[in-house]
Amino acid sequence: MTIYPVYIFENSDVRHAAEVISLAEISEIMVVDSNHNLIGVVAEGDLLRRIMPDVEEIIAAGGTLSHAFTLFVEKGAQLAADPISHLVIRDPISVKPTDEVAQVATIMLQKQIRRLPVVDNKRLVGSISRSDICRAVIFNTNRGGEVAEKNSISSGI
Template structure:
């Protein structure tokens, strides 16, 4: 365990020991199209979002993007209530939203951990809240992410 200054107080594995140090990120003002491209290419389900000064502001998941494009029940009913009709609406909404900025979709109250936090604490937060990837933020700066896969690696390499 380490104190707020990073001084080792004895204890277990730290978040910094297993986190992904180069996370996929995007900046405020980017388009939904760019976010979809980054998620597709990076093969992560969540992008970290930075402001123009490089400060962490939140996250944007593939779920957030898909939810923005999904048609509502009334839209599906108006289109005849078919799966094909719903998919057509989904595609049209995706095209209509593609060049809009991501800013309204960003989750700004994202749960974060610090690199000096105990890994066990972070794991409990992730499981209790159903979080797949946690931003690792030190003094407002994104320094990495911690995924469930990182937790699995910790069991292999730190046991």
């Protein structure tokens, strides 16, 4: 579990969200209120879909890759100051620090999620990724392939 998750506040704009996602090299970012209560999540795919020009726009502009890129940049610049609240996926699937690693891994695989917020009484206290799960399995499996002990996600992942 990452105890210092990357997050932005709900009053942030699209530009700030994109900058943080890019600089932190992550594919999604947690959004919190002023009390650090989890509001939701914004994924880089949500940002891209919002600024991606549609085919008709590209054709009308000339139809080339260069025209598409120009439209993409222009649309991104127009939306940069928009509040991130329009893109937030509210009430995302989250887990608790006491949830078992196997339970969290099952959720991630079934829902095809790479990272989940870890929440304690609505407050964002961390995040857990598929890499964290893999580390937990490796470090908690003895050489014979048996699980040494069941662990919650807050127990040293």
